[in-house]
Amino acid sequence: MPFTPFRIGTGILIKALLQGSFSLMVFGWSQIVMDLQPLWVLLNGHGQLHGFSHTFIGGTLLAVVSALTGKYLSEFDLVILRLSKSFQPIKISWFVAFISAFVGCFSHVILDGIMHSDVQPFYPISLSNPMLGYVSVANLHKFCLYTGLIGAAIFYVVQWRNRKSNKSFKRDS
Numbered sequence: 136m137p138f139t140p141f142r143i144g145t146g147i148l149i150k151a152l153l154q155g156s157f158s159l160m161v162f163g164w165s166q167i168v169m170d171l172q173p174l175w176v177l178l179n180g181h182g183q184l185h186g187f188s189h190t191f192i193g194g195t196l197l198a199v200v201s202a203l204t205g206k207y208l209s210e211f212d213l214v215i216l217r218l219s220k221s222f223q224p225i226k227i228s229w230f231v232a233f234i235s236a237f238v239g240c241f242s243h244v245i246l247d248g249i250m251h252s253d254v255q256p257f258y259p260i261s262l263s264n265p266m267l268g269y270v271s272v273a274n275l276h277k278f279c280l281y282t283g284l285i286g287a288a289i290f291y292v293v294q295w296r297n298r299k300s301n302k303s304f305k306r307d308s
């Protein structure tokens with residue numbers, strides 16, 4: 136099923152650990168880009184549901200597409216959502232955009248590879264899917280949910296501590 140939100144849990148944990156060196160927006164965008172092909176197949180009823188997009192080669196190409204488009208889309212979104220407290224528009228570096236997109240696309244291939252029998256992650260070298268059933272779908276969903284919750288907790292603790300130390304820095308200086 137395309138566009139399931141549980142994948143974002145892993146992204147939230149990585150965001151919490153890497154903070155400004157990771158863009159959750161570009162990561163999320165890459166999840167949508169990855170599932171455009173399955174959506175097309177679902178709507179048209181022909182083709183392989185998880186086809187070339189859900190291979191490591193396809194994922195690499197879509198990571199580049201996600202980084203190139205996601206950087207500008209995310210910067211635009213962040214201005215609209217006003218997640219930036221300053222009036223300066225937020226800039227996402229190319230390095231952060233590419234890291235986030237590659238983490239997004241490769242984790243997507245792995246997670247879908249565990250869940251879906253038609254994923255061929257190592258195409259064209261191998262048509263088999265050694266990841267299938269490595270973890271049960273129920274445990275995979277739990278893993279994504281818990282990493283999301285733990286990630287959100289870590290993220291807010293770090294943000295809170297940063298704000299606190301910024302305040303005391305301003306007071307001391």
Ligand SMILES: [Zn+2]
Nearest residue numbers: 137169170247
């Ligand atoms: Zn997918």
